[in-house]
Amino acid sequence: MISRFARLRRAAPILLSLFIAPSLAFAQDGTLQGRVINAASGAPLVGAEVRILGPEARVRTNAEGRYRFDRVSTGAYAVQASLTGYRAAQRAAVIPPGAVVELDLALQTAELRAPQVDVIGVAAEALERIPGSAAVVGQVELQQRIPLSGNEIFRTIPGLYVQEEEGVGMRANIGVRGLDPDRSRNVLVLEDGVPVSLNPYGEPEMYYTPPIDRMARIEVVKGSGSILFGPQTIGGVINYVTPAPPRTPTANVDVRGGTGGLLHLQAQHGGTWNNVGTHVGVLRKQAEDIRGLFFNITDVTGKAVLGLGERSEMGLKLSVYDEESNSTYVGLTEAMFEQNPHQHPSPADRLRVRRYAASATHELLLGANAVLRTTVYGNTISRNWMREDYNNNDSQRTEILLRGTTGNRNRSFDVAGVEPRLQLNHRFAGIRNELDAGFRLHAEWAEDAHINGSTPTSRTGVIRDYELRHGRAASGFLQNRFELGERFYLTPGVRVESFTFDRNILRQRVEGVPTDVDIRSSDRVTEVIPGLGMSWLAANNWTVFAGAHRGFAPPRIKDAFVVQPGTGGQAELVSLQLDAERSWNAELGTRATPVRGVQFEATGFVLDFSNQIIAPSLSAGAVAQAALANQGETRHTGIEGAVGVELGQLAGLPFGLLTELKYTHVRSIFSAERFMRDPAGDTIDVRGNRLPYAPENILVAGLALELPMGLRLxxxxxxxxxxxxxxxxxxxxRPDGRVGLIPAHTVWNVAGTYRLPMWDLELFGTVKNLLGDTYIASRRPEGIMPGLPRTFTLGARVAL
Known part of the structure; x- marks a missing residue:
């Protein structure tokens, strides 16, 4: 037997090498240091971020504009410096063994860009800075998918569910993590950082949806970072980002046609001349017969950027949107769906949406480490919907009988507000900090009329109901990102929302007769919304994040009051004391790029509602469910994740081959005792039941091929x-189609493009619902809404 001493003597050289090797390795490492300066003046830039790309090491410059990296492994690197208001600069550096390498980087003042509020941003490290789960869909992916509507894009984002309505996405119905998708009420939707719903506080409904065709990218935040925006902080934030003025004058034209008389015409032009940049886009979309639907959409958007000096820029934006269609609330009965799922049950219905919007954002650099952005915004939108009255023809409600009269739901909305935002990089107690702070003053108005017409196409007639609503909001927010070392970031924040709202009914039915009245009431909701996010750079290209925040959404104004008999026989508005929707939202997740060409993300989440409100609107299926108010305690638990593998990069192939898999599992249930009366009149405790329109499983699979010859599939x-x-x-x-299980379904889409560089021409084609499956997309507002049928498009895009 070998003695213990002999074994130790044999192991000694190995143990000694384990101690010596790291010392030798460190002795071979080098040091990288230098300055970051203003290219024009040579002045040092304080707080600039310097990154060694690849290892992803990063530091910030000190008061003298200097930076230093110790123990940098021997080799060649790309080093990048960036600072708000300047163009990023990149230089190569070679680190010999044991050497001290001096490398200075000079930053030039950034070219003109559209000052606006980004939810995430375009910087390489932008996602790392978000305290929670987030996603960005860039312009390249948007062009590859050639989407018919934004619905196709949102379906690809884990955690999101899109409920189809008319099939072409003119009205977005987006749910997040099991929340009701109806009119996207539980999601804050922005365009270039400005709210776009009808009335963001009192009626946050998406009857207008920004066309995906004119977007540069889509940003989605679902974690605690959403408290920077508001008022809704329950489901998260979706930000549509439009193109900025290009550096050089460019123009392009996009023409496509397809099934059902589908026609798409789009032209864009922009450029930068000295201190002025512009971008103008004109879009025309129309169709004659897609499942009986016709629509005509015209959208014009213009942006201008004015350079007001080295430290100041002004961005202006104007947009006009006009839509007419025969969209309807009426769905199919079960018998009609079986007979012909693509018929239009009420073809004379007409919806007209017209929107005018303007915004101005001023950006001011307050030194090297602070930026103040102030946005002033306003919009006006009318949503007039002429809907033919109808009855079910028999007690079984198997068919629809149109009555030859109309109910016109005419509504108009006005919004105005101002929002300054300060971003500040600073040091406190020796810790680097990034502060976001600001406030918003906001006002909104709504005019709501119901007009009964005497013919199937009457837009005028007897005013049955008429009311005015007004809301005033003030909010403030503060969020600070503490850099605790080089790899750990802690981000606490708080938002305060105060919303005062009035309702004034001027006409209503009294004993069945439309009568002039004057009934008024007011109320107020105030909420403190805290949040806390954490991110840890566990390794290069691997981030672990966690967060918790308060979910909040004020009740809709018209749901918050009810008309009741008052003193002296006069009717009065009585507050229902509807609580605001409140929840606690928490998540834990990770995103990583373990090797080049492979991306992975996974998040577990919980949304715990003390009170969830499902509004008693027709679009939410109120006819089928009766008026609902405080829905009570609900809980949403689940996981979401995605993996993408670029096989072309991974295997060193001469072409690009990307595979993607994205999955969401969420269980949304009534989590406490809750008694409701069913259609048969029985009182039932629905505790443990799944919430409506909350599929438990969503799976998205994708495959993309890109060949050097210019072909992409x-x-x-x-x-x-x-x-x-x-x-x-x-x-x-149920025979009327409004109630019943909505079966699972799968839809495949394909797209292909071929680029001819010599003519700056791109040819493309798509097939939506490739297999032509017939499926039920929804049973609301008032019956079965089938999914989009198989739809072909062909087109060309040319740069001029």
Missing amino acids: RADGTYIGDQFADNFETVAP
């Missing part, structure tokens, strides 16, 4: 699990 499949249409988990379909 892409295929995407989306599986949506089954879902219920009411609170009682009713499986058997």
